[in-house]
Amino acid sequence: MLRQFHKMHGLGNDFVILDAREEPLAITEALARQIADRREGIGCDQLILLEPSATADLRMRIFNADGSEVQSCGNATRCVVKLTGAATIETAGGLLSGAAHGSEVEVTLVEPRFEWDAIPLAYPLPTDPMPMGWENLDRPYIVNVGNPHAVFFVDDLDDTDVEGIGPGIETDPVFPERINVNVAQVEGNALRLQTFERGAGLTRACGTGACATAVAAIRARLVTSPVTVHMAGGSLSIAWAPGEPVRMRGSATHVFKGTIDLQ
Structure with a gap:
């Protein structure tokens, strides 16, 4: 055929x-x-x-x-x-x-969701941030932007083995539907990001990952909207305000x- x-x-x-x-x-x-x-x-x-x-x-x-x-x-x-x-x-x-x-x-x-059962998590936990850690990554912000994401902010992205640590986070039992893993570094009013996608591994860019990371950074008052998210494959502009859907351009x-x- x-x-x-x-x-x-x-x-x-x-x-x-x-x-x-x-x-x-x-x-x-x-x-x-x-x-x-x-x-x-x-x-x-x-x-x-x-x-x-x-x-x-x-x-x-x-x-x-x-x-x-x-x-x-x-x-x-x-x-x-x-x-x-x-x-x-x-x-x-x-x-x-x-x-x-x-x-x-x-x-x-869609409008981001932050409730534990909208992610979903296996049991009730705070998501802003979540009080858990894996190796040198801890306290991720958890957000669903149509699919579930964990967002970690680090001081030095180059010092983090995202591809090595990603599979263990993706498949942790706390995430019954698995999770996309994002590790980001704040650079002024921009973010540098690597994403380990569930079912796909480390990718050159992830659109929903960029959206979830921007939303988490805006909520944490690390950046203001709109924010530019830089990834290995290029950059996206993400705009979001509480109570609204996320807009992505690239x-x-x-x-x-x-x-x-x-x-």
């Missing part, structure tokens, strides 16, 4: 996008893993499946490189807006909206399109 796909990336966070709005397509964990494999498949951090929606221009489903399905992805949202022109996108993490602005795309995510790049035999 031959299907067309698009390869896109947001600041190096890369995606394979399959459009199933007119012709349905079933994605299994095994198939998602095969497509995402960088040696034997196309290769990507996440596989994106576009489907019809009764409440928005389209529905976006997100599969991590390990085959697990997750609720939201900010970088993928910008790519889908650029690819399709969709103004509203239904996701498992909520209704998102977006629009192109020249070479950049701005998307509006680039989205179409790399190529092709055809894959899903058999």
